[in-house]
Amino acid sequence: MKFFTSDTHFFHKELLKDKDFAPRDFDNIEDMHAAIIKNWNDRVTDRDTVYHLGDVALNFVRPEKRANEQIFRLLNSLNGHIVLIKGNHDARSLFKYLQANNYLLNGQSKFQFHDVGTIIKMNHRQLIMSHYPIMLGIVKQVINLHGHIHHYSVNIKENINVGVDTPEKDYLDYAIPFGAPFSESDIEQIINGKKIDFQKRK
Template sequence: MNFFTADTHFFHKDLLGDNDFAPRPFPDVETMNQRIIKNWNAKVKSTDTVYHLGDIALYFTHPAGLSNEAVFSVLKSLNGHLVLIKGNHDSRAFFKYLASHNFMVDGKPKFEFHDVGVLIKFNHRQYYMTHYPMMMGIVKQIINLHGHIHHYSVNIKEDINVGIDTPEKDYLNYKIPFGTPFSETDIEQMVQGKFEDFGKRG
């Protein structure tokens, strides 16, 4: 099964507490990290694929290798094969570190890497997965799954924010636990919900 997420921002201290961009009510980054890991693994199996649309972590140390090791340790603890699309906070050096420490899970590499985006098809639609929202113009059966803007929503019905802070999770018919990647069924609900929302605006 495929899942989708973005903007986990592991180790990002500045997001803790109340702020205007991505408020996260946790006392420390360790608690936040563990909450995401727990909720992720409660839904994702080792054989599943998770498309992570950028901004994995924000953690700087001297030397930089220490932060790479710490984030790698978190990613190793997450279930599934991770297809990583580079976000503005994901360095090439970190991706190279992950590539050099890649390992096999159920006969597939744990990590797959993409600089710009990925295109897949399900539910009779094409899904362009990018970190930044795309402005695609008038299109049919094409949806842009993206991250980057945290608790904001693009005012375009074909753009769906799949970041863990997204307000578009309110289109779901249940309360998704914080940090849980969205399933294909969740994405379908979000797409339909946003289409219906725009339809009501007349």
């Protein structure tokens, strides 16, 4: 099964409480990590693939190699194969470190990498996955899954924010736990919910 997420911002202490534009209600970074790991692993198995659409972590530990080692250990605690699309806060050195330490999980690489984005087909739709929102224009059966804008939503029905703090989770008919990646059925529900929402606005 495929899952989708973005903007986990592991190690980013400045996002805790009300210190930044996308506050997270945790007392410390360890609690935030524990919540994301638990909620991720409760949904994802090692047979699944998670598309992470950027901004994996902001770890200001130095030297940089130590920071990358810490991020690597954390990512190893997450179930599934992880397809990483580079976000504006993802250092190229992190991707190089992960690639150098990549390994096989059930016969496939634990990590895959894309600098800009990737495209898959799912449920008769083309999903264009990128970190930044893409303005697609008039399209049919094409959806842009993205992150980057945290608790904002693009005012276009074809753009779906899949970040951990996206407001578009409100299109779901249940409360998704913080940090849990969106499943294929979640994405369908969000797409349809946003489409209906826009039809009502006409």
